[in-house]
Amino acid sequence: MGYDVYGMNPQQNKDYPERYNKIMEEYGSGDGWLDWDKKIPKKVLDEYYDLKDKYETDNPGSYFRNNVWFWRPLWNYVCEVCEDFMTADEIDGGHSNSGFEIPEETAIHIAKVLSEKLADGSVDERERKYELRRAKAEAWNQEVRAEMDKISKECRDKHGQNKVPANYPEPYNTQWQEAYSKEDWSANYPYSKENIENFAKFCKQSGGFQIC
Secondary structure: OEEEEEEOOOOOOOOOOHHHHHHHHHHEOOOOOEOOOOOOOHHHHHHHHHHHHHHHHHOOOOEEEEEHHHHHHHHHHHHHHHOOOOOHHHHHHOOOOOOEEEOHHHHHHHHHHHHHHHHOOHHHHHHHHHHHHHHHHHHHHHHHHHHHHHHHHHHHHHHOOOOOHHHOOOOHHHHHHHHHOOOOHHHHOOOOHHHHHHHHHHHHHHOOEEEO
């Protein structure tokens, strides 16, 4: 699961190069996307992605993407530092990828606050503390997984190697589920200063954005 965030009126710093336009003329569907019914040579496809990546780098307000693991800590931080400005609907809207739109005024405010937090060292401090907690959670999870592996080995030694946790007989099923419930999922959600920086650039130039 990912979050594709599109600028609704992005600032355009540079145009697509002519080669990109030619690729779209030959292989595009006419609506800004490639036509996957056409046989596109791998060389052309690689060139297309390189040109698109370059355009998005040159125009950071056009597009921003995170997987769910990076997006949740990012959006939680945005809501924390901008809660006095954002509406409840805006805060809630960012917790799903259902197409919610954040207006330009809010996007500019987010960019301003994040830039301030980056400049005064708040983001660095947050990253250090967050990653320390995440490292502890990962160490804990390693112990939990070792316990789960031990239960699995005992069950398979006794009942056969074709068993999977969902089909473990008792007491192994209950033991495995109880061990699994101890896993700390916060270990999977990294907090990244670089991600904050990129999102601040995106918000500033996005003209408002839609979360898909």
